[in-house]
Amino acid sequence: KNQVEQSPQSLIILEGKNCTLQCNYTVSPFSNLRWYKQDTGRGPVSLTIMTFSENTKSNGRYTATLDADTKQSSLHITASQLSDSASYICVVSAGDYGQNFVFGPGTRLSVLP
């Protein structure tokens, strides 16, 4: 069964600190892996999209990594800000057409002053 797991379920850090969120997947076939940020009461917003051949991709203070061999991805947030408080969702595309997206449950990040 195609599945995406994320850890931790929730995380609290102080403003200015770095953090890393984890995503493990068992999805086949694999097309690409995405990270989304979802603020409370809003829809998800795309942060990064990585294909099989990409190991890392950055978007400002967000850096995603992908190890297709171990089927793991991470999202690293540098110098966190209060506005980083949100849920971060890992999504894997299971195939090359249609609605073949497998969504993880998300990691809830809280950044405190």
Next chain:
Amino acid sequence: GAGVSQSPSNKVTEKGKDVELRCDPISGHTALYWYRQSLGQGLEFLIYFQGNSAPDKSGLPSDRFSAERTGGSVSTLTIQRTQQEDSAVYLCASSLRDAAGSNQPQHFGDGTRLSIL
């Protein structure tokens, strides 16, 4: 802005009533997706439209749920005879073309929060 627009943003209705949720995708986007998000849960796929192709309805949980997309643009999701378990946030997303196998991002609306009393 030119993002995905959903209406209403909130809907409270009594059990047994019918509801209609609307999604205006980004102009020119051929792919449109409906998802359901329950509290603390991941997104659950409902239905997918791509251009003029027949929609993929494989995610609809029961025959009380239906959706249409008129003129390749606006979409409405209809839930008949609502039940309390239908309470959730319903999210719509669009993409320039089929997103699954490409690097096209899905652009999400802010959702409709549906509460069934």
